[in-house]
Amino acid sequence: MSLIRRIDLRGADPASVDYRASVPRAEFDVEAATHQVQPIIDAVRARGVEAITELSARFDGVESDEIAVPREAITTALETLDPAVRAGLEESIRRLRITCAAELEHDVTSELAPGAVVTHRKVPIDRVGLYVPGGLAPLVSSVVMNVVPAQVAGVRSIALASPPQKNSGGLPEPTILAACALLGVDEVYAVGGAQAIAMFAHGAGPCERVDLVTGPGNVYVAAAKRLLRGVVGIDSEAGPTEIAILADDSADAAFVAADLISQAEHDPMAGSVLVTDSLALADAVEAELDKQVFATRHTERIRTALDGRQSGIVLVDDMDQGVDVVNAYAAEHLEIHTADARAHAARVRNAGAVFIGPWAPVSVGDYCAGSNHVLPTAGCACHSSGLSVRAFTRSMHVVDYSQAALAEVADHVVALAEAEDLPSHGQAVTVRFDASRSETRAES
Structure with a gap:
């Protein structure tokens, strides 16, 4: 029995078939979660740290009256960090700083007539709250992806929250704290989930309220962002991660299978989608999945994701139809493994990030490509962008007549x-x- 289903769109009339609906995603009902999250937000707003510590005990199994991470714990985490991991983080930071600096917008002045001047001024957000999930994997790379663009934008005050961990003495994962130390972030809170978003939005104890909250999280984090939008700015309501791969018969099946697996490793709800006009490739990728999945550390998690309704191999007539399908799907991550990959990439309108050819897997974007991996999910790439310096700045017109x-x-x-x-x-x-x-x- 195949690990992943097939969806056959060959011969479909694009005038009568909704390609976006034809490639379904995981169920991610943010609206339903708001009913569970609203009492959490109300409790944090009314009782602050007292409510947060109760929620940490309830959801994380951590008993502590303190939410602020001591600076010495942040320093110690860096001192004890694996040198190879430190080197990887330093290179990730270096590359991301370069791309962020390149996209930093500067003031633009227009003289409309003598003495009539309008300046389009870019102003950094004053204070931001950055959320880094713990969950199934301690996403240390998300520290880099959130902090670096905020710093390059010129944000003057940065606070970061990550869930407390029982195996870390009630503190966030040590690698997350070490990354904070590398980046010079010393205001860190051991607070997770919806309560962290509420803390940022309303302020609690030592944490003053922020102007903007960014960072990925589970459905409860997304629900908290939805409920608090307007009280505080948000980046997006991120859903389960996803990858789409557009491939023809020139693709290497082992590479394609490995990349589908790497995304499925995130979460049982992660989506892995292959769009191809080659039956031979589809068969070869299925064979590779059968071989590779059982050699991974997280086999059950990956099998659940690949077997879910959110994953599949989509068969199309040709690459023209394939491009239409991936544009409709608007994936968070889109890889292109075709004989003319750059030309096909140039036709992509809707994707969080595009990875061209066999030597640009999503994994390099997750860590060291110099791109940002905090990207729009759930089809939102048709109207939203990934996290960047622009997310941490505001536009202001200055009129001088x-x-x-x-x-x-x-x-x-x-x-x-x-x-x-x-x-x-x-x-x-x-x-x-x-x-x-x-x-x-x-x-x-």
Whole structure:
């Protein structure tokens, strides 16, 4: 019996078939979770640290009256970090800083007329709260992906939260603390789940409220973000991770299978989708999955993900249809293994990140590509972007007009104000050119 199902879209009429619905995802009901999360948010808002410690005992099995991680614990985590892991983190940080610096936007000034100047100013968020999940895997790389763009953007105050771990004395995973030390982040909280998002949004104990919350998490984290949007800015409501691979008969089946498995390793709800016009490749990938899955450390988790409704091998007539399918699916991660991979990549409109050819697996993007791995899921790549420097900045228009410049457009302002039946808007301009007032100002 195959580990992964097949979905046959060959011969489908694109005018009558919804490609996005044809490749279903894992069920991820954020709305249902909000009913469980609302009492958590209310408790944190009303009782602060007391509620958080109760929730940590309930959900994480950790009893502690303190939520702030001592600085010495952060320092010790770095001192005891495996040198190979430290080297990997340092290289990941170095590469991401380069790409973040390149995308940093600068102020743009437009002179519309003599004395009429508008500056498009980029301003960093004042204070951000970054969430790093623990869960099935301690995502130390998510520390890098959240912190580096915030620092490059110029955020002045950064707080980070990660779930307390019983096997770490009630502190977050040591590798996560070590990454914080490498990045100079010393405000860290041992708080997980929805209560961490509520702490950031409302403030609790030593944690002052933030302006923006970023970072991936489970359905309860996503539900907390949904409920607190408006109280605090959020990056996205991230769902289960996913990969789509567009491949033709030139692809290496072992590579494709390994990449599908690597994404399935994240979570039993992770989605792994292959889109191909080659039956031979589909058969070869299935054979590789049968061989490779049972050689992994997390076999059961991976089998559950590959066998789920969110995963499958999608058969298409040709690569033109394949491109249409992956654009409709709008995957978090999209790999392209075709004979003309760059040309096919150029036709992709909807994806969180695109990985071109056999030597750019998603794994390199997870750690050391220089790209960010906090990406839109659940088809949201058709309207949203991955985490970047831009997420940590705001745009502000600064308007600088002289008297002569205002006079040049005064009649237009008055006419438009009258058209909207807002005459006082026009009066706010004409009063500045009242002759008697002008003479009084000149005399003074």
